[in-house]
């Protein structure tokens with residue numbers, strides 16, 4: 001009788017252990033030897049500077065290669081750099097943003113109802129992918145309708161109209177009729193520019209959030225490793241974004257503005273985390289839900305754009321369809337980009 005009671009007690013105490021640790025987790029403040037606010041501050045300032053520098057290096061790297069003749073838009077290397085960048089963006093969506101959202105929205109700190117009753121992450125990511133497609137297709141058809149009306153056809157024929165519409169509707173169709181060629185390239189360029197800007201918005205949430213959690217943390221034992229990981233993370237992601245800015249062919253000032261904007265996102269997150277350190281709790285339900293839902297919608301957007309606007313557009317386009325050898329090289333680049341970014345998911 002007595003021994004049974006003891007066993008029951010052991011089982012009960014074991015059952016209650018994880019519950020207790022979960023409650024501690026949601027309370028956020030932990031007390032152990034590593035927590036030291038004063039020692040953490042200089043590390044965070046080092047983090048702000050070094051992440052700013054490495055992001056700038058990463059994002060300008062593909063842009064600087066522009067001065068190399070082998071990287072002019074008509075050359076093969078340009079296509080391969082773009083494939084590498086697309087791989088990075090795809091892995092950012094699948095390997096960083098989507099799993100983060102799953103983690104947050106299935107956190108034990110959230111109420112059982114509704115958060116554990118329905119896969120919100122998948123639902124929101126799916127909706128976001130559909131909405132991105134909707135905006136993509138409608139904006140394209142509105143644009144081509146407007147410009148088709150304005151277009152003066154020198155040698156009129158339905159054929160030529162088709163070329164404009166088709167090229168606007170899908171990338172890399174270069175019209176070979178004299179009148180429409182400029183027009184087609186114009187709409188293609190506009191498309192690239194919109195893609196670059198939307199992508200920048202899509203990766204911002206993740207960049208700010210990883211900075212935020214570094215800024216709010218006072219754990220001196222883990223901060224050093226985290227700073228190094230974030231430097232590589234932002235450098236790699238910068239290369240992905242840089243590749244997309246490259247094809248948008250912006251003027252210098254616009255390029256610099258986009259590169260700068262990307263570079264400050266994580267340092268901004270760290271500063272924000274520092275400022276909010278007393279009130280911001282990573283595991284509070286409000287933070288989990290807001291960031292979790294934002295992550296889910298940017299995951300849908302990033303995955304759609306990487307697959308449809310970057311990868312499918314290039315691989316189904318004229319240039320890559322013309323050469324299997326170039327296709328294989330580009331696939332290697334996609335795998336390298338996606339693989340490298342996936343590796344980063346181990347740390348942040």
Ligand SMILES: [Zn+2]
Pocket residue numbers: 096097206210233344345348
């Ligand atoms: Zn990440």
